[in-house]
Every structure is written in structure tokens, then in C-alpha cells.
Amino acid sequence: MIQAEHLTRRYGARVAVEDLSFTVPTGQICGLLGPNGAGKTTTLNVLTGYLAASEGRVIVSGHDILEEPMAARRQLGYLPEQPPLYPEMTVEEYLRFVAELRRVPRAERSAQVRRAMNRVAAADMARRLIRNLSKGYRQRVGLAAALLGDPEVLILDEPTVGLDPAQMIEFRTLIRQLGRKHTVILSSHILSEVSAVCDQVLILSRGRLMAQGTPDQLADRLAGRARLQILVLGQADTAAAAVKALEGVCEVKADPESEGRARLTVTLDAGAAPQQQAAVSLALAAAGCAVLRLEAEAMSLEEVFLQLTETPQEGDQEE
Amino acid sequence: MSAIFKREWKCMFSGMLGYALCAAYVLVGGLYFWVYNLLNLYPDFGYTLYGTTFAMLVFIPILTMRSLAEERRSHTDQLLLTAPVGVPSLVAGKYLAMAAVFTVPVAILGLCPLVMRLYGTVSLPKAYGALLGYWLLGCAGIAIGLFFSGLTDSPIIAALSTFGVLLLSYLMPGIQSLFAVGSLLALGVFGLLAALAGLLAGIRSRSLMLGMLVFLALCAALLALYALRSATLTSAFTALLGALGLFTPFENFIYGIFSIPAVIYYLSITALFLFLAGQGLEKRRWS
Numbered sequence: 361m362i363q364a365e366h367l368t369r370r371y372g373a374r375v376a377v378e379d380l381s382f383t384v385p386t387g388q389i390c391g392l393l394g395p396n397g398a399g400k401t402t403t404l405n406v407l408t409g410y411l412a413a414s415e416g417r418v419i420v421s422g423h424d425i426l427e428e429p430m431a432a433r434r435q436l437g438y439l440p441e442q443p444p445l446y447p448e449m450t451v452e453e454y455l456r457f458v459a460e461l462r463r464v465p466r467a468e469r470s471a472q473v474r475r476a477m478n479r480v481a482a483a484d485m486a487r488r489l490i491r492n493l494s495k496g497y498r499q500r501v502g503l504a505a506a507l508l509g510d511p512e513v514l515i516l517d518e519p520t521v522g523l524d525p526a527q528m529i530e531f532r533t534l535i536r537q538l539g540r541k542h543t544v545i546l547s548s549h550i551l552s553e554v555s556a557v558c559d560q561v562l563i564l565s566r567g568r569l570m571a572q573g574t575p576d577q578l579a580d581r582l583a584g585r586a587r588l589q590i591l592v593l594g595q596a597d598t599a600a601a602a603v604k605a606l607e608g609v610c611e612v613k614a615d616p617e618s619e620g621r622a623r624l625t626v627t628l629d630a631g632a633a634p635q636q637q638a639a640v641s642l643a644l645a646a647a648g649c650a651v652l653r654l655e656a657e658a659m660s661l662e663e664v665f666l667q668l669t670e671t672p673q674e675g676d677q678e679e
Numbered sequence: 680m681s682a683i684f685k686r687e688w689k690c691m692f693s694g695m696l697g698y699a700l701c702a703a704y705v706l707v708g709g710l711y712f713w714v715y716n717l718l719n720l721y722p723d724f725g726y727t728l729y730g731t732t733f734a735m736l737v738f739i740p741i742l743t744m745r746s747l748a749e750e751r752r753s754h755t756d757q758l759l760l761t762a763p764v765g766v767p768s769l770v771a772g773k774y775l776a777m778a779a780v781f782t783v784p785v786a787i788l789g790l791c792p793l794v795m796r797l798y799g800t801v802s803l804p805k806a807y808g809a810l811l812g813y814w815l816l817g818c819a820g821i822a823i824g825l826f827f828s829g830l831t832d833s834p835i836i837a838a839l840s841t842f843g844v845l846l847l848s849y850l851m852p853g854i855q856s857l858f859a860v861g862s863l864l865a866l867g868v869f870g871l872l873a874a875l876a877g878l879l880a881g882i883r884s885r886s887l888m889l890g891m892l893v894f895l896a897l898c899a900a901l902l903a904l905y906a907l908r909s910a911t912l913t914s915a916f917t918a919l920l921g922a923l924g925l926f927t928p929f930e931n932f933i934y935g936i937f938s939i940p941a942v943i944y945y946l947s948i949t950a951l952f953l954f955l956a957g958q959g960l961e962k963r964r965w966s
Binding site for chain 1 (some may be wrong): 680681683685687689690693747753754755756757758759760761762763764765963964
């Protein structure tokens with residue numbers, strides 16, 4: 361189990377992660393989702409104790425990562441974005457080194473190293489120099505290293521980046537298997553990957569937690585959204601103001617077009633039921649804007665994700 | 680700690696670097712031994728060692744440059760700093776491995792007095808006392824190199840800064856004699872040091888007031904000293920420069936003095952820089 365309580369991490373004046381709290385129970389796979397620069401890697405580095413949190417704390421299996429670092433780190437296996445490999449060592453030498461570093465008793469080392477190599481299907485490469493391995497195998501060796509010492513919590517930073525599609529599927533299957541016994545936290549910027557593998561999803565944007573839940577919950581909550589494309593005759597501002605006040609409307613974008621027309625893009629919270637559409641068109645009519653065309657479309661999870669992670673950016677600019 | 684020691688040692692001797700460094704060192708040592716002791720028949724092995732101290736200026740930066748900088752560059756520090764190993768044992772493992780590599784050529788050079796003994800009378804305690812001092816000097820230099828390697832992620836910059844610092848301390852006796860002048864200069868230098876101490880105190884405690892107070896207190900003490908006993912200030916300045924001359928205390932050993940202060944000096948330099956290297960690693964977590 362791993363708990364994060366009100367994590368904040370600053371680099372000088374820049375805030376990379378702000379007030380992040382979550383708990384991942386044992387046997388669960390948690391996905392950290394967000395675009396590049398959302399603070400995923402920083403979050404994982406803070407969770408593993410590589411970086412210290414500016415505020416808040418991390419508790420791994422009951423041990424605070426900064427107050428009882430040795431006990432907490434024993435329960436942590438970390439695969440950073442770039443696997444921490446020594447190119448001049450062979451795979452087996454490297455894994456033996458990590459096993460010793462992670463305090464695996466001497467008698468168990470060989471067995472554990474072999475088991476880890478089999479687990480990630482890298483046993484054929486045992487005697488190869490790491491410098492000669494392909495990206496996929498490097499990733500596997502990195503994962504094997506994270507498994508040594510049988511840690512309770514596994515933290516994987518973008519584990520499938522740079523793999524070919526077949527390897528990606530293999531890796532996801534592997535992560536799902538690992539999730540049965542371990543607590544797994546992985547980061548990704550690919551929504552489909554996270555929703556396929558994870559039991560819990562955290563969506564991060566600009567260091568803040570935007571949404572949290574199971575993939576199904578998120579899909580229900582988010583995919584329920586719909587969008588209306590409306591063409592009206594009248595001022596863009598008036599039309600937007602008329603629609604914004606309505607219940608169930610969460611976002612309105614208005615662009616003026618030629619001949620006194622305006623195009624409105626309205627995002628609805630709870631689907632595009634006919635009553636909703638009627639309410640929108642009535643409100644527009646009441647404001648003196650005639651509706652020329654109205655189309656409803658459902659939003660995919662991808663679009664919702666994009667919207668969620670983009671909104672605060674606009675907010676920041678307004679501030 | 681033993682895992683890191685073993686890896687570091689293997690890494691040195693899995694490529695050319697370890698062998699090349701040791702071979703070059705033994706070559707230089709052997710050359711001096713040949714010229715001083717065999718051709719010119721000096722019975723003192725200490726002189727030979729003294730002649731080869733300059734080789735450390737090259738040997739130590741190359742030996743230590745990769746130790747921490749390379750880990751940072753290849754992101755393997757993420758493995759080390761998240762493993763259940765404390766920063767002290769990490770630094771100790773790295774340091775001991777490099778000290779062990781340095782011990783190899785020193786041990787080989789240790790055969791020279793035995794060779795001389797075959798052909799004449801040689802004071803072995805004197806020769807091996809000098810060798811011990813020599814070894815301690817090298818180990819202190821390695822600690823300095825390790826510290827500089829931790830400051831950057833570029834081995835080249837680490838090597839150059841270590842070389843620069845070692846060169847400066849090698850030339851310190853000459854610099855010392857250049858500066859053996861008026862107390863006003865000493866006052867200036869100490870004033871600068873006081874400003875530095877004040878700045879550090881201010882940054883450390885995040886209080887401008889405290890930094891200023893430290894600076895003012897130190898300046899007042901300095902001015903009082905200058906007004907009352909300016910000679911103390913000058914000698915303190917010379918002593919300060921002397922303390923920076925890493926290679927000077929070793930000279931005692933050549934003259935056959937087993938100098939305890941020199942041993943303590945080298946051990947404290949080693950401990951200080953290892954501590955600073957550890958602090959540097961720990962600090963990166965927070966910055």
C-alpha cells in the first residue's frame with residue numbers, strides 16, 4: 361500500500377506538483393495520466409524518495425519515505441523513465457548487483473535473479489552486455505531489477521514508451537499479472553493504455569489532480585458528456601451569454617462568422633437529451649438569436665481527457 | 680556498501696581505464712626509482728616518492744571524475760538513491776573502491792625498497808613510513824576528486840576542477856611565499872571570508888538579519904585583531920594558506936619524520952570531503 365498526503369513539490373519558484381493526495385491499496389494498479397510536463401515523473405520521483413516533497417508526505421507500507429527511508433525503500437521497486445542500467449555490465453551481473461544493493465540475502469540471490477529474468481522473458485540475454493541490448497530488452501531488464509527483493513510497491517514511469525506494439529501488449533499483460541500481488545503505480549500519457557491496465561486512474565494536469573476514479577467511473581462521468589455544434593444568426597457574445605446560464609452546460613465556445621452569424625460549441629454535462637437541446641435552442645431564441653443549425657455529437661474519452669487537461673491552461677492565462 | 684564497492688572495482692578493471700592508470704603510475708614511479716635510487720644511488724626511497732607526487736595531479740582526476748558525475752549523467756543515481764542503502768555507505772563504497780585502485784600501484788612501488796635492500800643498507804621503516812604518508816596523501820586527493828565529481832554531471836568538468844584544485848594546492852608553497860607580506864592584505868582576505876561566512880549563514884537560516892550579524896561580528900573581531908595585534912593576523916593568513924597546501928605535510932615523511940599531525944591532517948581532509956560529497960548528494964533530493 362502506498363499513501364500520498366498533500367504532496368507539493370517546488371523547483372525554486374515553479375510548482376511541479378500541487379497538493380496531491382491519493383491512496384493505492386495492495387493488489388491495485390493505479391495509473392497516473394497526463395500530458396507531457398503534467399508532473400507525472402516528479403510525482404513518481406517524490407513517491408520513491410528520489411526527490412523530497414516540499415510539503416506533505418509519502419507512506420509506503422506504513423513507513424514514511426523520509427523518516428524511515430531504509431524500511432520504506434525496501435518495499436519499493438522503481439523503474440524510472442530511463443532504466444538505470446550500467447552498459448558495461450552483463451544482464452546477469454547487473455541484476456546480481458541490484459539484488460545485493462536491495463539487500464537480498466546471499467543464498468537467495470541467484471534464485472531471485474533467475475526468477476526475475478524469467479518473469480520478464482529476458483533469460484536468453486543473461487550473458488549479453490547491456491550496451492548491446494535493444495530498447496525493449498533494456499526496459500525488461502529495468503523491470504526485472506525493480507522486481508528484485510520482492511518489493512510490495514512497484515513504481516513504473518512510462519513503462520511502454522519506445523516499445524513496439526507487440527512488446528507493448530506483452531508488457532501490459534505482465535503489468536496486469538504483477539498487479540495481483542503488488543501495488544503498482546504507472547504513469548502514461550496514453551489513455552487507452554491506462555484504461556486497459558489500471559484499476560484506478562488519476563488524471564494530472566499542470567501538477568494538479570483533475571479527476572480520479574476507476575476507468576469505468578471516469579468513462580461514465582466523462583463519456584456522458586456531449587457536444588452541440590450550433591450555427592446561429594446574431595452576436596456571438598449574446599448567444600454565448602444566453603447559453604452559459606443554462607443548467608447542464610459546462611463549456612461554451614463562440615466564434616463569430618460571416619454575415620452576422622456565429623458558431624457555438626457547447627459542451628453538455630449529462631448527454632444531449634432532446635430536452636437539453638430544446639432548452640438550448642429556446643434560450644437562444646429568447647436572446648434574439650435564431651438557430652440555423654444544431655447538431656449533437658458524443659465525446660470520446662480521448663476528447664474528454666484532452667479537455668480536462670487543457671482547461672486549466674486557459675484558466676492560468678486568464679489569471 | 681560492499682555491492683557498490685565491488686561494482687566500482689569491477690567497472691575500473693573491466694575496461695582499459697584501471698589497468699592504464701595503474702600501469703602509467705607504476706611507469707612514472709619506476710622511472711624515478713631507476714634514476715634516483717639505481718643510477719644515482721640515493722639510499723632514500725622517500726625522494727623518489729616525492730618526485731612522483733606530480734603524477735597524482737593527473738592520476739586522481741582521471742580516477743575520480745566518473746564516480747558520481749557519470750551516475751548522474753546516465754540516471755543510474757535513481758537506482759542508487761532509491762535503493763535501501765544510505766548515502767554514507769554509498770559514498771564510502773565508491774571512495775574505498777577508488778582508494779583500493781590507488782593502492783595497487785602504491786603496493787607495487789612498495790617493492791622498490793626491498794629491491795634496494797638486496798644491494799645495500801636501506802632504512803625500511805623510513806621508506807615504508809614515507810610510503811604510508813604518500814598513500815594517505817593520495818587518499819585525501821581521491822576524497823577531493825569524489826567531492827568534485829558529485830558537483831556536476833559532466834566527468835570532464837569534474838576532472839578539470841579536481842585538477843585545478845590539486846594544482847593550486849601543489850603550488851601553494853610558492854603562492855604562500857608570494858603573499859608573505861603586509862597585514863592589510865590579510866585583513867582583506869579574512870574580510871572576504873567573513874562575508875562568505877555571513878552569506879552562507881544568511882542563506883542557511885533564510886534570514887538576512889542573521890547573515891548580516893554574523894558578518895558584522897566577524898568584521899569587528901578582525902578589526903580589533905588588526906588594531907591590537909596585526910602580527911597575529913599575518914601569521915594566521917600564512918597558516919591558512921599553509922593548510923591549503925595538501926602536498927606540504929608529506930615532506931615530513933621524506934626527512935624520516937613520522938609526522939602524526941600530517942597523518943591527522945590527511946585523515947581530516949578525507950573525512951571532510953567525503954562528508955561534503957554525501958551532503959551534496961543529499962542536498963540534490965531537496966533542490
